[in-house]
Amino acid sequence: MSPALKSSKEIPIGGKIIEPGNSINYKTGDWRSFRPIHDAEKCTNCMICWMVCPDSAVKVGGPDCPVKGKKGTSSNPKLGNYGGIDLEHCKGCGVCAEECPFKAITMVEEKEIKE
C-alpha cells in the first residue's frame, strides 16, 4: 500500500491533487492477482511490452541489465533493454503477455508464486 496514510486534516479538500506527478507514490501492485513472468531466453528486447503497458510498469534496463532478453540485446545505453517489471505498480492486467510477439511473458497466478 501507499506510504503512511494521512488524516482528514492533512490532505487537500475535495479529493484534489495539488502536487503534480505524485502517482508514483500510489502503489497499485497489490491489486494484482496475476504476475507477468519473463522468459529471457525468448525475449528479444523489442520493448513492445514497455510500449503497451498502461501503468508504465515495464522498466528499461541498460546494456548490462541482468534480466535483459538474451536475443537482440542492445549495447546502446540510449536504446536500452528489457529491465524487469515494477511490481509495486503492475496491476497484472496481462496486456504485455498478450502483446509480446515472442510469447516471452506469461501470467502466473500470485498464489502459485513462492518467493
Next chain:
Amino acid sequence: MVQKLRKAMTGAECSAEAMRQINPDVVAAYPITPQTPIMHSFSQFVADGAVETEFITVESEHSAMSACVGASAAGARAMTATSSNGLALMWEVVYIASGTRLPIVMNVVNRALSAPINIHCDHSDSMGCRDSGWIQLYSENGEEAYENTLMAVRIAEHPDVLLPVMVCQDGFITSHSVETVEMLDDETVKGFVREHNPVDPLLDVDHPVTYGPLDLFDYYFEHKKQQMVAMDKSAEIIRQVFDEFGSITGKKYDFFEGYMLEDAEKVIVCCNSSAGTIKAAINELREKGEKVGLLKMRVFRPFNNKQVVEKLKHAKAVAVLERAAGFGSHGSMIFNEIRSAFYEEPQKPGMINYVYGLGGREFDPAQAKKIYEDLEVVKNGELGELTRTIGVRD
C-alpha cells in the same frame, strides 16, 4: 452610501436581480418551469450587456450542473437555477459539486417531482437533496430569495466552507407572484459579495492541480469527513454572513425565525411561502387572544438543532409542516430533525407532523387555523396521530 430601493417584482425576478448584481463569471442553465423566468430575466441582462457573464445554454440540467462544476473548478464564480425534475436530472453532478468542494450557488424554484407530472410547488425536489452536501436556504418571499442569493455567495465561497448552496423559493406562489421588495444598490451589493478568490483553480497553470481523481477506501472517507466538518463549520460562517448582511439591510436573519413566538403555546414550524399564510392566521387568532406562533426555517442544512430547541422548548404543542412526503418514514424530513433535536431535552412540547400542499395544493389560513385547533388537543396532553396530512381528500 447604502441605498435601499423598493420595487415590485416576482420572486424569479428577485433571484435574477441578485444574479445581475453578483455578476457571476459563468451561468449555465436549462429551462424548466417554474425556474424559467429566472433565466429568462438573466439572459436579458446578458443580452443587454448588463453583466459580463459567460452564459452557457446547455442541453440538459445534467449538463448545466456539469458546466458549473467545470467553470467553478477553473476558478469562475458559477451559478445556475432549476426546479423539480431538472434537479433530479442533475442529481449525479449535484453530489460531485459538493464532493469536489465547489462553491456553486443554485436557485431552486421548488416544484413537485413526477410522477404524476405536475408543475406546481412542493419541496420534494430540494428535500430530496437534503443529504447531498449542499447548504440549503429557504425563502418566504421574493425579497428573501434575493437576500439569500446574495448571502449564499459569501457563505459558499468562505475558505472554511467551500460548499455549494441551494437557495429555495416556492414555485409559482413566490416565483410568479409580484410583491413589493426592498433591494440594495449595485455598489453596496458589489462590496458585500466581494471578488471571487478561487482555491486551486485549474486555470492557474503555474500550480497544476488534478480535480476528480479516483479516491478509494484509503482516502474517500477522509474527504467525506472533511465535508462533514465543513458543513458543521458553515453554521458559524452563516451566522457571520447573516450578521454582516443584516448590518447593511437593518434586518435580522436567523436559522429559525420566530413570529409571535415569545409567549406562544401552540407553534407551527414551516419553511418558504406558507410562513406568510400562517402569519395571517396568527394575526387573526391573536386578536381572539390565542397564544399561537410560527417558527420559520430559513436554513435546513446545516441543521441548527440547538437553536430549534431553544426556540421551541417553551411551547406546549408544535406542528411541523412539510411540503414533501417522506414515504414510509416516521414523519418527514424537518419533523425528524426537530423531534430528534429534542431527544435529550427534559422539557419538550408535544409534536406532530403534517404533510401539506403537495403538487401546489392550496394552503390557506383556514388550514393553518385547523392545525392550531388540532394543536389545542395536543397541548392538553393527547398527542393523537403523529404523522398527518392536511388539505387532501381522504
